[in-house]
Amino acid sequence: MLPLEGIRVVELTTAWAGPMAGRILSWFGAESFHIESPTRTNTWRSNRDRPNPVTYPDLDPGARPWDRCFTFNSQNLNKRSLVVDLKNPMGFSVVRRLVAQSDVLICNFRPGLLERLGLDHATLSKDHPGLIVIEMPAYGLTGPDAGFAALGPTMEMAAGMSAMIGYPGGQPTVTGPSYMDPIGGFNAAAALLTALHHRDRTGQGQHIEMAQVEGAMQFIGPELIEGADVPPDGNRRADIAPHNAYPALGDDSWVAIAARSDAEWSVLSNAVGGKQLVQDPRFVTLAARKANEDALDDLIAAWTRLQDRHAIASHLQDIGVAASAVETAPDLARSDYLRARGFFTTLDHPVAGRHDHPGLPFHSDIAQGSARTASPGFGEGNDYVLRDVLALSEAEIAQIMASGALADTPEPGT
Numbered sequence: 001m002l003p004l005e006g007i008r009v010v011e012l013t014t015a016w017a018g019p020m021a022g023r024i025l026s027w028f029g030a031e032s033f034h035i036e037s038p039t040r041t042n043t044w045r046s047n048r049d050r051p052n053p054v055t056y057p058d059l060d061p062g063a064r065p066w067d068r069c070f071t072f073n074s075q076n077l078n079k080r081s082l083v084v085d086l087k088n089p090m091g092f093s094v095v096r097r098l099v100a101q102s103d104v105l106i107c108n109f110r111p112g113l114l115e116r117l118g119l120d121h122a123t124l125s126k127d128h129p130g131l132i133v134i135e136m137p138a139y140g141l142t143g144p145d146a147g148f149a150a151l152g153p154t155m156e157m158a159a160g161m162s163a164m165i166g167y168p169g170g171q172p173t174v175t176g177p178s179y180m181d182p183i184g185g186f187n188a189a190a191a192l193l194t195a196l197h198h199r200d201r202t203g204q205g206q207h208i209e210m211a212q213v214e215g216a217m218q219f220i221g222p223e224l225i226e227g228a229d230v231p232p233d234g235n236r237r238a239d240i241a242p243h244n245a246y247p248a249l250g251d252d253s254w255v256a257i258a259a260r261s262d263a264e265w266s267v268l269s270n271a272v273g274g275k276q277l278v279q280d281p282r283f284v285t286l287a288a289r290k291a292n293e294d295a296l297d298d299l300i301a302a303w304t305r306l307q308d309r310h311a312i313a314s315h316l317q318d319i320g321v322a323a324s325a326v327e328t329a330p331d332l333a334r335s336d337y338l339r340a341r342g343f344f345t346t347l348d349h350p351v352a353g354r355h356d357h358p359g360l361p362f363h364s365d366i367a368q369g370s371a372r373t374a375s376p377g378f379g380e381g382n383d384y385v386l387r388d389v390l391a392l393s394e395a396e397i398a399q400i401m402a403s404g405a406l407a408d409t410p411e412p413g414t
Contacts, residue, residue, distance in 0.1 A: 001029070002370070003028045003029055003367045003369070004025055004026075004028040004029040005029040006029075007029070007031070007196065008030065008031045008101065008102040008103050009030045009031065009032040009033065009103065009104040009105075009106065010035060010095070010099050010102045010105045010106070011033065011035060011106045012035050012106065012108075012109065013034065013035075013109075015044055015108075015178075015181065016044065016152070016181035016185065017108050017136055017152075017180075017184035017185050017188070017212060018136055019034065019076055019185070020182050020184070020185025020186070020189075021106055021108075021134070021136070021184075021188035021189045022076075023077060023185070024185065024186070024189035024360060025104065025189060025192060025193075026077065027078060027359075029369065030103075030104070031080075032079040033079065033080050033081075033082050033098060033102075033381060034076055034079045035082050035084060035095060036378065037083070038084075038085055038406075038409075038411050039085065039410075041410045044071040045066040045067075045069050045072045045378070045410075046066070046071065046072070051065045051069075055069050056068045056070065056352075057070070057352055062351065066378050066409075066410055067351040067352060067377045068351055073352055073355075073374065073375040074375075075375070077357060077372075078371065079376055080376050081377065081379055081380050081382075082095075082098070082379070082381050082382060082385050082406075083382060083406060083407045083408060084382075084407075085404065085405050085407070086117060088403055088404065091400075091406065094385065094390070094400065094406070096118075098385060098389060098390065099119065099124060099128075100124075100128055101389065101390070103130070103131065103132060103199075104132045104133075104134070104196075105119065105124070105132070107133070107134070111135065111140075111141045111146050111147065112147075120133070121133040121206075121207035129203075129204065130199055130204070131205040132192060132196065132199065132206055133205075133206075133207050133208065134188055134192055134207075135208070135210070136184055136188055136210045136212055139158075140213075140214065141211075150212070150213070151178060152174075152177070152179055152181040153174045153178060155180040155184075155212055155213050155216055156174045156179060156180050156216060157172065157174070158213045159220070160220050160223070160224070161174075161219055162174055163230070163232070164231075165232055168232065168234070170232065180212060180216045183212075183215060183216060183219075184210065184215055184216075187212070188208075188210045191208050191210055192208070195208060235256075236293065239286070240258055240286075241259070241265075241289035241290050241293055242257060242258065242259055242265075242289070242293075242296055243257075243258045243259075244256070244257065244258075244297055246300050246301045247301055247304060247305045248305060248307060248309035248325075249305065249306060250308075250309075253309050255309040255312045255323060255324070255326060256323060256324050256325075256326055257312075257316065257321065257322070257323045258322045258323070259321060259322075262284070262285060262286065264321055264322075265283065266278055267320055267321055268316065269283065271315070271316065271321075272299065272300060272303045273299065273303070282295065282296075283296055309325040309326065310325045313325045333356065342359070344357065344358060344359065345359060345370070345371035349377075352375075357371050357374070359371060377408075378407075378410065379407055379408030382406045
């Protein structure tokens with residue numbers, strides 16, 4: 001039995017952060033319903049007038065591009081899709097009754113949405129005291145910035161991280177594509193698991209506010225405590241040299257290398273240049289290496305650029321030096337390490353086809369999760385919710401469907 005089997009989750013979420021939180025709960029067995037709108041499609045379904053082919057299997061959007069998009073399909077495993085117009089009274093009634101039979105409600109839209117819909121914790125908990133509601137606003141539910149919109153890259157900037165990332169004299173940059181979103185998802189999942197544990201002991205639900213910028217700020221905790229600016233310095237660190245990514249054989253091929261002590265440098269320098277480099281006074285101590293870091297990087301780059309990045313990393317790891325090839329997505333898809341760890345699960349999607357799906361970094365002998373079903377098609381769970389979860393009569397189902405409250409294709413132009 002999966003740890004969260006019997007727990008039901010309703011997701012009023014979009015993009016990455018909110019769905020990631022729901023993905024973690026469903027990984028452990030929760031039944032999760034991803035609520036979608038027929039008129040404002042989740043951006044990660046890439047339902048645009050001219051979809052980008054790179055986000056689809058075989059570069060082909062197909063007849064139902066919203067069901068074939070890799071971004072959405074990577075984050076919504078084990079879930080069901082309920083496509084409902086919340087402005088339609090019958091549609092709202094469906095969601096309201098679904099929440100009444102659920103344990104968790106997740107929302108990662110701007111503050112105030114749940115109150116406007118009448119799905120806020122204060123309202124719902126009157127009849128459902130065990131319900132756990134989590135909201136994931138970028139800047140919290142209160143305060144001068146509470147109403148600000150945000151995306152992963154802007155949250156990273158707001159959290160102070162980007163001021164430390166870049167090259168001397170250059171502009172701030174971000175670590176990657178919306179890195180803060182999955183971090184917000186993991187924080188939210190941890191909070192929800194804690195709340196579920198609390199409910200097991202007390203019977204009480206709760207309202208959780210998970211401010212994503214504040215969650216991101218934990219990554220610069222020491223710098224916040226010190227209260228000093230950290231000038232961007234590329235890949236270099238004040239306490240380690242060398243510490244950089246170096247060109248390797250091939251186009252845009254790199255290997256990351258770090259010598260964390262004089263002893264490690266001695267081993268690395270012998271591999272790079274032999275006894276002569278080991279004894280070079282410019283590099284014998286950390287202070288000397290930092291004073292001559294440009295020359296140090298040039299020497300190492302001249303050695304690495306003629307070799308395969310994976311071979312370099314493997315050799316350096318064997319002799320006790322921290323190193324790794326800078327992996328690409330295809331590298332990871334073929335990774336022997338990840339295959340041996342059982343990280344990928346092959347799943348069949350009725351529209352997107354058969355693909356390997358990445359797992360999650362949780363491994364436990366007593367509380368293991370799994371990827372069991374591919375991401376849902378648009379509105380795939382509509383009928384299941386009406387008949388199996390809410391157990392509505394055929395007459396009521398017919399009335400709801402006739403009202404246009406539910407849909408299985410996005411409205412044109414959305």
